[in-house]
Amino acid sequence: MSLQSISDYLDDISLSRRRGTKNSDIFYSQLPTSDQGFTDAQFLVPAQTIPWKAIVLASMLLVVGTSLLVFGCMVVTGHIVLQYSDRMWPMVILGALMFIPGAYHVRIAYYAYKKVPGFSFDDIPEFE
Missing domain, CATH: 1.20.58 (Methane Monooxygenase Hydroxylase; Chain G, domain 1)
Incomplete structure (x- = not known):
């Protein structure tokens, strides 16, 4: 394994879950390596909670x-x-x-x- 692939693997692990917060069910998605200007994740509307x-x-x-x-x-x-x-x-x-x-x-x-x-x-x- 090359140093670049190990680095990518560690980045995947560190971004997979938010650490150190109360809500551990919040997931991150990794950005694609080719920048097209937009990602699908930015158009997702989170569920609205009623205060x-x-x-x-x-x-x-x-x-x-x-x-x-x-x-x-x-x-x-x-x-x-x-x-x-x-x-x-x-x-x-x-x-x-x-x-x-x-x-x-x-x-x-x-x-x-x-x-x-x-x-x-x-x-x-x-x-x-």
């Missing part, structure tokens, strides 16, 4: 933010009478701060579920 924790958190933000906004606005406008109605402005601000990111991420999740072009579950951050 359930992030969607549940976004839904909770949307529900709590909406309820805080509605309740705070009703107190500020006088539909609900409280003794200290001037303290409801922080509730309106907190509701807006919770509503905006919740509505944004739930919208992305809905459009990704409906498979609207340009939307993907990869746009939603995952929590580990």
Whole structure:
């Protein structure tokens, strides 16, 4: 065996599997020796995972933010009478701060579920 074939064999072994990570089921494929500019592996679309924790958190933000906004606005406008109605402005601000990111991420999740072009579950951050 020549030194080149031994080197190629060792390269095949070292690239065959990702080492030192949690996911040991991820495989690499060796690039062809003749460069044509494209490989088949670059056109494979990986399976999409749904970030359930992030969607549940976004839904909770949307529900709590909406309820805080509605309740705070009703107190500020006088539909609900409280003794200290001037303290409801922080509730309106907190509701807006919770509503905006919740509505944004739930919208992305809905459009990704409906498979609207340009939307993907990869746009939603995952929590580990």
